[in-house]
Amino acid sequence: MKKKIALVTGGLSNEAQISYKSAITVGNNVDRERFDVYRIDINATGWWYEPVQGEKSKVNRDDFSVTDNGKKINFDAILLCIHGTPGEDGKLQGYFDMLGLSYTSCDAATSxxxxxxxxxxxxxxxxxxxxAHSKHIFRHTPVSSEAILTALKLPVFVKPNNGGSSIGMSKVSVADELEAALHKAFREDDQVLVEEYIxxxxxxxxxxxxxxxxxxxxxxxxxxxxxxxxxxxxxxxxxxxxxxxxxxxxxxxxxxxxxxxxxxxxxxxxxxxxxxxxxxxxxxxxxxxxxxVPGQSEASIIPQQVKTMGWNLKDFYSALIDEVLN
Structure with a gap:
């Protein structure tokens, strides 16, 4: 019998647009002879099961199940394609751990x-x-540009401490640029990392x-x-x-x-x-x-590396799923 896999995408951050692209690549390359795949979209409006045909329906969050053609579906494993919160920061992983569900990413603590x-x-x-040498800055405890540059040498990178895709990130080569870079990063996060250039x-x-x-x-x-x-x-x-x-x-x-x-x-x-x-x-x-949870779109680096290794994506995603099923 085929294993039932939830392909979870979307997310609650600016990286959701990348998540949807990743889910297309993964969905197109999961081995359908071995796995039944159900697409789940988690977004600001709710948690939704999106069937290939028919209207979307809500996920039962009590046990992360869905109803498909009148039949209740419980999943054997979760294939995670959410970049950013809540799929890359440990929140969903903790939820899946409590339900006893296996998933293809790092555990809650590591995430x-x-x-x-x-x-x-x-x-x-x-x-x-x-x-690299770095300094951790919090919105609730402001640190002056002068104090930062006393601890670190220019040039530095300034980036939101939580998040990805280089959103809100700046390279600062002269002291006068640091304040604006900090403001830019703080628009994305309450914590900022300032890191020496290597x-x-x-x-x-x-x-x-x-x-x-x-x-x-x-x-x-x-x-x-x-x-x-x-x-x-x-x-x-x-x-x-x-x-x-x-x-x-x-x-x-x-x-x-x-x-x-x-x-x-x-x-x-x-x-x-x-x-x-x-x-x-x-x-x-x-x-x-x-x-x-690295990008998996056609243009992303991991698919390029997999193909260079001599594998196809179908075998690669099967290997990731098999690792959590066994």
């Missing part, structure tokens, strides 16, 4: 931790992973677990025409992504080892994408961020 950029780098540094080449690496083994996808090098890898660069064609990255074996080995270590130290599950800067002068990779 909540990695959604907070400052806490992520703090735990990573404690685990022996190289990270010179080097930027890489992003997909890591997942299949049959209990941690696997590293082919490394992608990211370069952009913009000042940094911002929303426009990520989603509007202003970047160049080279997969596999054109790097020597020594750099490849260090990056892969760092990616595996991050996955282990942060107790990740499912597929995650980890961003690094490789400082060639030091010969060291520095972890930037961890994306526990």
């Amino acid at each position: 909540a931790l990695t959604f907070n950029k400052r806490y992520t780098v703090a735990v990573a540094a404690f685990g022996g992973i190289h990270v 010179s080097g080449r930027e890489f992003t690496i997909g890591v997942f677990k299949s049959k209990g083994k941690i696997m590293v996808l082919p490394i992608t090098e990211v370069s952009t025409q913009n000042e940094f890898f911002d929303f426009e660069a990520k989603y509007q064609g202003k970047s160049v992504e080279t997969t596999p990255a054109l790097i020597d074996d020594a750099m490849k080995t260090k990056l892969e080892a760092a990616a595996k270590k991050v996955y282990e130290v942060l107790n990740c599950r499912g597929v995650v994408r980890i961003d690094f800067i490789y400082n060639e002068a030091q010969g060291q990779p520095y972890m930037l961020e961890v994306n526990t």
Whole structure:
């Protein structure tokens, strides 16, 4: 009998637009000979089951079930495609844990931790992973630009502490630009991370677990025409992504080892994408961020890496589902 899978998309943040694109790719590539897939859209109006034919209906939140053609459907596993809250910050994961439902992402604790950029780098540094110097700013406890620049060297990146897709992010090269960058980030979040710039080449690496083994996808090098890898660069064609990255074996080995270590130290599950800067002068990779629900649209990096590895997306998504079913 086919396993019943809930493909959960939408979300309550500005990243919902990316979630819907990811859900299209995933939905088109799940093996329908093995799995029955039911699309669930969580948005500001409610939790909705959207059948291929017929009108949408509300999800029963008591047990996360739906009714399809008069029949109650309980799910064997959840395929998460929500970027941002509540699918990437641990809220849904905690709910699914309480119901005893398996899901294809990191658990509630790791999701909540990695959604907070400052806490992520703090735990990573404690685990022996190289990270940039940074300062954590809260709206309720203002810190002056002067105090920030006493602790950190320019240039710096200023970004909302919770969130993704580089929304609200700025690069600050001169002191006069810092105040405006802080205001921009605070429009997106009550916490802001100010992080020293690290010179080097930027890489992003997909890591997942299949049959209990941690696997590293082919490394992608990211370069952009913009000042940094911002929303426009990520989603509007202003970047160049080279997969596999054109790097020597020594750099490849260090990056892969760092990616595996991050996955282990942060107790990740499912597929995650980890961003690094490789400082060639030091010969060291520095972890930037961890994306526990990375984009899966046709233009996204993880699908590119999967295809470069020689897998098709159907096999890849089957492997992610199988990992949580077994």
